[in-house]
């Protein structure tokens with residue numbers, strides 16, 4: 001069975017693309033057949049998270065019919081398959097996509113996981129991607145504006161009949177001003193399946209166009225992504241001892 005998971009947030013800039021890139025690689029490293037799709041037709045940036053230059057053809061060119069779907073699948077050295085979107089403003093303006101067309105394309109993809117990176121907000125474009133997916137993975141930050149938008153996103157996703165895979169709390173600093181994990185879970189009525197700490201390695205990795213899981217596999221963020229990937233794939237992952245202590249402390253603080 002192919003699991004189609006849309007990565008959504010409501011609020012922009014919370015870490016959807018970083019999650020799509022790193023979870024994609026982490027799942028591929030677990031031996032899964034994974035395709036990550038930049039289903040952000042307006043402000044795509046997933047390809048900027050990867051080291052190898054990813055150019056034409058893109059999802060835009062598949063939607064316009066200029067290229068075949070197979071031609072737009074780029075294989076990363078990690079084994080992860082990537083369908084980028086075009087960052088050119090001309091392609092954005094001339095591409096006429098529709099729910100039906102996107103669903104037809106997504107449904108032709110095979111493998112274990114299809115991860116769909118999305119635009120920020122809850123526009124028709126985002127809702128179209130949620131409708132094309134079976135599951136929705138919500139990324140948020142430990143700040144109330146992001147959590148409020150995440151709640152709205154969860155409610156809309158449910159209206160589309162999507163199953164909620166869980167919430168990822170990204171950029172956790174453990175500062176006492178951050179809301180408690182329990183508080184966030186009770187407001188969102190959804191399990192937090194992963195916590196990713198604020199980690200400067202993510203910024204470095206984006207600057208070098210290499211997901212953190214490859215750039216610095218032993219960083220806190222990379223270990224967190226591996227843990228979340230294992231949870232989603234339903235396989236065991238042994239968190240190295242030195243992280244266990246650190247993560248335990250983080251959870252203790254978050255639970256208040």
Ligand SMILES: Nc1ncnc2c1ncn2[C@@H]1O[C@H](COP(=O)(O)OP(=O)(O)OP(=O)(O)O)[C@@H](O)[C@H]1O
Pocket residue numbers: 009011012013014015016017018019045118119120170171172196197198199200202203206221
């Ligand atoms: N855990 C983290 N630690 C430190 N910085 C992070 C972390 N996660 C994300 N960032 C920073 O936040 C920026 C935004 O991340 P990203 O592009 O993944 O967000 P996004 O939700 O996809 O944004 P958009 O809504 O614009 O598509 C990154 O460029 C990176 O600098």
Ligand SMILES: [Mg+2]
Pocket residue numbers: 016017018045046117118
């Ligand atoms: Mg993004």
